[in-house]
Amino acid sequence: MRLFIATCIALVYSAFGTTASASTFTFDTDPFAGTPVLTTPGRQVVGGELFIAFNPATDIFALDATVFGVGNSVLFANDFAQNLPVSDLNVIVLETFDDDNNPLTPFGAGNAANLIAAQITAPGPGFFIYFNQSLDLPRLVFSTDLNDNTADLKILARMLNLTGASGRDALETFTASNFSFTTEGTSVPEPSTLLMLGTGAVGAWRRVRRRPNCV
Numbered sequence: 466m467r468l469f470i471a472t473c474i475a476l477v478y479s480a481f482g483t484t485a486s487a488s489t490f491t492f493d494t495d496p497f498a499g500t501p502v503l504t505t506p507g508r509q510v511v512g513g514e515l516f517i518a519f520n521p522a523t524d525i526f527a528l529d530a531t532v533f534g535v536g537n538s539v540l541f542a543n544d545f546a547q548n549l550p551v552s553d554l555n556v557i558v559l560e561t562f563d564d565d566n567n568p569l570t571p572f573g574a575g576n577a578a579n580l581i582a583a584q585i586t587a588p589g590p591g592f593f594i595y596f597n598q599s600l601d602l603p604r605l606v607f608s609t610d611l612n613d614n615t616a617d618l619k620i621l622a623r624m625l626n627l628t629g630a631s632g633r634d635a636l637e638t639f640t641a642s643n644f645s646f647t648t649e650g651t652s653v654p655e656p657s658t659l660l661m662l663g664t665g666a667v668g669a670w671r672r673v674r675r676r677p678n679c680v
C-alpha cells in the first residue's frame with residue numbers, strides 16, 4: 466500500500482511537472498495605454514515590463530494580433546542583425562549583443578531597434594528579443610515600426626532566468642514556436658461580464674473543491 470501511495474504521488478508530481486514547465490505569457494492590452502508616446506515626436510521607450518522566467522524549450526508568448534496591429538502570421542527570424550531578412554518579418558530574436566563592442570555604452574532596446582531598423586526595409590509593427598547588456602538578460606520588446614529608428618518601443622517582458630553567458634546562449638534556441646499571434650482582443654468581455662464570469666468561476670471552483678471523490 467505504501468508503495469502504491471508513493472507511486473501515485475510520483476505520478477502526480479510528474480504530471481504536474483509536465484504541466485508547470487509549459488507556460489504561456491499573454492499580451493493582449495494596448496501597450497501605450499495612458500501614455501502620450503504615440504503622439505510625441507521621436508522614439509520613447511516605455512518600461513513597466515513583466516518579470517518572468519521563460520523556457521525556450523516549452524514556453525510561448527501569446528501576442529494579440531489586433532491589439533499590436535500585426536498580421537495573423539508569425540514571420541520569424543533569429544540571427545545577427547546583418548543576416549536578418551529585409552522584409553516579411555514581424556518577430557525577431559537578435560543575436561547581436563552589442564553595436565560598438567564597448568561595454569561603457571551598454572546595449573539597450575534603442576540600440577537593438579536601431580540595428581534592426583537599419584537592416585530591414587519594409588515598414589510595419591513587430592516584436593524583438595534582444596539581450597540587454599546592463600541588465601544582463603533578454604527582454605521582449607514591441608516596436609510600432611521595426612523599419613523605423615524613431616519608432617516607439619514598449620518593453621513587454623524581461624526573462625530573469627536567462628542571465629549571463631548561458632542566457633545569451635539560450636537566445637539561439639528560440640524558434641517561431643515560442644510565439645503565437647492571437648485575436649482574443651477583438652472579443653474581450655465587458656468588465657461587468659468579467660465580474661459575473663469571475664463569480665461563476667469561483668463558484669465552479671468551490672463546487673470542485675467540495676467534490677468528495679478526490680482521494
Ligand SMILES: [Ca+2]
Binds near residue numbers: 503504507509616
Ligand atoms: Ca513617439
Ligand SMILES: [Ca+2]
Binds near residue numbers: 563568570571
Ligand atoms: Ca556598447
Ligand SMILES: [Ca+2]
Binds near residue numbers: 581582585587612
Ligand atoms: Ca530601415
